[in-house]
Amino acid sequence: MDEIWSDTPSGGDFPCPSNQEGQTARQARQPISGTYVGQHGSRRLELRIDLREPDPPGPYSPLNLISGDLFQEVGGEWEYRSSFLVEHPYVHWGTDRVIITGTMSSLRHLEPAPAGHETASRQVLRITIPVYTPQEPPAPAMVEILHWGTYRSTFLCDRVSAFFRTIELEIDRITGTELPRPFNTQAVATRPADLPAFDLDIVRAYQRAGVDLHLLSDEEVFAPAEAGSDLTWTEDELHNAMQHHFSLWRDEPQWKLYLLIATHFCLYPQSLVTGIMYDSQSRDPDDPYPRQGAAVFYSTMKLAEVWGNLPSAEFDRNFLRTCVHELGHALNLLHSFDKDRPASLSWMNYPWRYPYGYNLPPGWDGTQQFWRNCRFEFDLEELRHLRHHALLEVIPGGAAFGALGHDLPAPVPASLQQLAQAPLALYVRTRPERYLFQFAEPVTVELKLKNQGQRPVIVPNMLNPECGLLQLYIRDPRGQVRLYRPLFKLCGQGQTTELPAGEKLYASVFLAYGADGFYFQEPGEYQIWAVYGAGGVRLRSNALRIRVAFPQTAGEEEMALWTFGPDQGHVLYMQGAPHLDEGNEQLREVAERFPDTNLARYIHLCFGYSQAHQFKDLVAGRVRPAQPEAAIQELEQAVSFPPKAKQSALDNITHGGAVDLLYELYRQADQPMRARSLLTETVRYFKRLEVRPEVIAELRDRAKAIEVGESR
Numbered sequence: 148m149d150e151i152w153s154d155t156p157s158g159g160d161f162p163c164p165s166n167q168e169g170q171t172a173r174q175a176r177q178p179i180s181g182t183y184v185g186q187h188g189s190r191r192l193e194l195r196i197d198l199r200e201p202d203p204p205g206p207y208s209p210l211n212l213i214s215g216d217l218f219q220e221v222g223g224e225w226e227y228r229s230s231f232l233v234e235h236p237y238v239h240w241g242t243d244r245v246i247i248t249g250t251m252s253s254l255r256h257l258e259p260a261p262a263g264h265e266t267a268s269r270q271v272l273r274i275t276i277p278v279y280t281p282q283e284p285p286a287p288a289m290v291e292i293l294h295w296g297t298y299r300s301t302f303l304c305d306r307v308s309a310f311f312r313t314i315e316l317e318i319d320r321i322t323g324t325e326l327p328r329p330f331n332t333q334a335v336a337t338r339p340a341d342l343p344a345f346d347l348d349i350v351r352a353y354q355r356a357g358v359d360l361h362l363l364s365d366e367e368v369f370a371p372a373e374a375g376s377d378l379t380w381t382e383d384e385l386h387n388a389m390q391h392h393f394s395l396w397r398d399e400p401q402w403k404l405y406l407l408i409a410t411h412f413c414l415y416p417q418s419l420v421t422g423i424m425y426d427s428q429s430r431d432p433d434d435p436y437p438r439q440g441a442a443v444f445y446s447t448m449k450l451a452e453v454w455g456n457l458p459s460a461e462f463d464r465n466f467l468r469t470c471v472h473e474l475g476h477a478l479n480l481l482h483s484f485d486k487d488r489p490a491s492l493s494w495m496n497y498p499w500r501y502p503y504g505y506n507l508p509p510g511w512d513g514t515q516q517f518w519r520n521c522r523f524e525f526d527l528e529e530l531r532h533l534r535h536h537a538l539l540e541v542i543p544g545g546a547a548f549g550a551l552g553h554d555l556p557a558p559v560p561a562s563l564q565q566l567a568q569a570p571l572a573l574y575v576r577t578r579p580e581r582y583l584f585q586f587a588e589p590v591t592v593e594l595k596l597k598n599q600g601q602r603p604v605i606v607p608n609m610l611n612p613e614c615g616l617l618q619l620y621i622r623d624p625r626g627q628v629r630l631y632r633p634l635f636k637l638c639g640q641g642q643t644t645e646l647p648a649g650e651k652l653y654a655s656v657f658l659a660y661g662a663d664g665f666y667f668q669e670p671g672e673y674q675i676w677a678v679y680g681a682g683g684v685r686l687r688s689n690a691l692r693i694r695v696a697f698p699q700t701a702g703e704e705e706m707a708l709w710t711f712g713p714d715q716g717h718v719l720y721m722q723g724a725p726h727l728d729e730g731n732e733q734l735r736e737v738a739e740r741f742p743d744t745n746l747a748r749y750i751h752l753c754f755g756y757s758q759a760h761q762f763k764d765l766v767a768g769r770v771r772p773a774q775p776e777a778a779i780q781e782l783e784q785a786v787s788f789p790p791k792a793k794q795s796a797l798d799n800i801t802h803g804g805a806v807d808l809l810y811e812l813y814r815q816a817d818q819p820m821r822a823r824s825l826l827t828e829t830v831r832y833f834k835r836l837e838v839r840p841e842v843i844a845e846l847r848d849r850a851k852a853i854e855v856g857e858s859r
């Protein structure tokens with residue numbers, strides 16, 4: 148028996164209250180819905196009553212649900228124990244009291260109930276709320292939990308809020324950006340005809356969902372040296388900024404959120420990302436407190452091709468939507484189209500994808516249609532999540548993004564492959580082709596999406612799992628299937644591309660490390676497959692087989708110890724993270740002690756990337772300048788073939804990217820000869836691997852252009 152419940156013995160069941168009085172009782176009574184808190188000995192109950200009342204208390208619409216969280220005092224701290232939900236509560240609206248009864252289902256966070264706990268459904272909740280008038284002092288509600296038919300816990304609970312969750316929100320911004328402004332629903336042209344006029348801002352948007360946001364006013368404006376409005380930010384820089392400027396930040400789950408209004412995301416201008424949620428701000432995968440912060444990119448939104456040309460009220464609306472949307476991710480809400488609800492009019496949908504989700508007809512843009520119908524709300528399932536799901540699934544710093552107890556990733560059956568209606572084919576492969584990976588070598592795969600139909604198809608322009616457009620699954624040598632979860636989640640403005648008939652889209656995906664740590668630590672055979680899309684058109688790739696070799700020497704075993712740490716994982720994932728001193732040091736040691744390995748080349752790649760770029764360190768309030776000479780040295784080692792190998796340690800796309808950067812650095816250092824021979828060698832190598840002719844032609848053209856420059 149769960150010791151929380153072994154309490155005062157009591158006899159019998161609850162009598163079922165009659166509903167006769169309820170039909171006539173319509174006197175003025177205090178609002179009932181909201182949050183109640185009470186204690187009993189070393190236990191604490193936070194109860195949420197969400198009822199249809201004659202006079203609804205708040206700006207939100209009720210769901211007719213009761214839920215609660217239970218805590219136990221341990222060493223002076225409240226330790227979270229479990230959550231429960233009551234569906235279809237029976238409510239007796241009496242003249243002197245309101246009695247609510249219902250069957251509790253336990254919401255044990257992410258864990259199946261241990262044997263013997265299937266009886267959780269036998270728990271019955273009874274809440275008695277005395278009715279009082281505004282002149283009378285409030286009286287506490289009595290909350291009784293009947294367990295196993297015999298035991299009863301009783302809590303006396305005070306109503307502490309009209310809302311169901313209370314969250315403190317801190318917003319900071321980078322110089323040159325603006326905070327979102329409130330806008331009036333009548334100020335936008337495209338809206339539902341019957342939408343009432345009201346002013347909407349982040350706080351109001353969440354209050355309408357039953358969540359009380361307290362905005363902290365100590366807004367900081369950062370002006371990193373050399374910062375301009377076209378300043379771009381990597382996830383790491385943003386994360387670093389949050390850790391040091393989020394004054395309420397603590398390394399634990401708490402009802403606190405951080406929003407940074409930044410300039411551009413680092414993919415700018417190739418990709419116009421308007422917002423991002425930090426999926427893993429912790430460096431320790433065994434102790435993760437994700438979803439505490441989000442950023443939106445003001446300078447990107449201000450671009451003419453994004454929303455810069457819109458009337459100001461419409462810009463304000465889109466800006467606000469982006470903020471509410473990103474904070475929704477931080478509260479563990481997925482995109483509507485990832486929940487098979489592409490026609491949802493929710494904050495969590497993409498307007499341009501409405502109502503088709505992944506299944507967009509060619510040339511479709513649903514933005515206007517979305518706004519014509521949108522009432523600035525979360526959908527019902529999302530409201531249920533925000534208000535009543537198990538504590539850790541919602542609270543920032545709780546469960547990992549997308550990890551929901553009722554919705555754990557399941558392996559996709561192969562038969563789904565035949566369900567695809569779009570003329571698309573998806574492949575997971577290794578390029579250059581290989582089966583064997585060295586022990587501790589980072590695994591990357593290439594994704595290829597091909598239009599094998601006769602007509603162009605609109606597809607998202609990025610295939611990486613960070614964009615949420617496809618999922619990758621990994622079956623480990625023990626047969627366990629895991630969803631690969633990237634460290635970060637990106638949200639962008641309509642980034643689609645038209646894929647002509649017969650054309651392909653490629654991406655290189657780093658799979659070695661993610662939100663769940665290292666995925667390929669054990670030697671043995673793995674299978675990797677991808678699933679693209681959601682809803683009716685789900686497309687499954689082939690299953691790629693690879694093998695991770697056993698360590699050859701005791702030294703290689705040791706190499707794993709140096710490599711498989713969260714900081715090191717982070718550096719490899721981010722292709723460099725200059726502020727993670729310890730992780731960088733350990734990897735430096737690996738590269739020096741095991742210089743012939745593929746892993747060493749990958750480490751040089753990461754160091755090369757990070758030294759080639761400046762790092763905006765908000766802690767020190769300065770920008771660490773790029774170090775091009777050091778970057779050149781690192782990148783030269785990264786693209787060099789390991790001894791006796793006929794191919795690069797890097798996959799083709801990553802190799803090509805490193806060559807591009809190295810070429811650029813050579814040019815800046817005024818070394819045209821080296822730039823040219825690098826390109827010529829790469830052309831030779833890629834020709835041997837039968838890389839796409841257009842890639843080779845582009846490299847060759849660039850090499851030729853250098854010759855022209857010299858002859859002058």
Ligand SMILES: [Zn+2]
Binds near residue numbers: 473637638
């Ligand atoms: Zn999003």
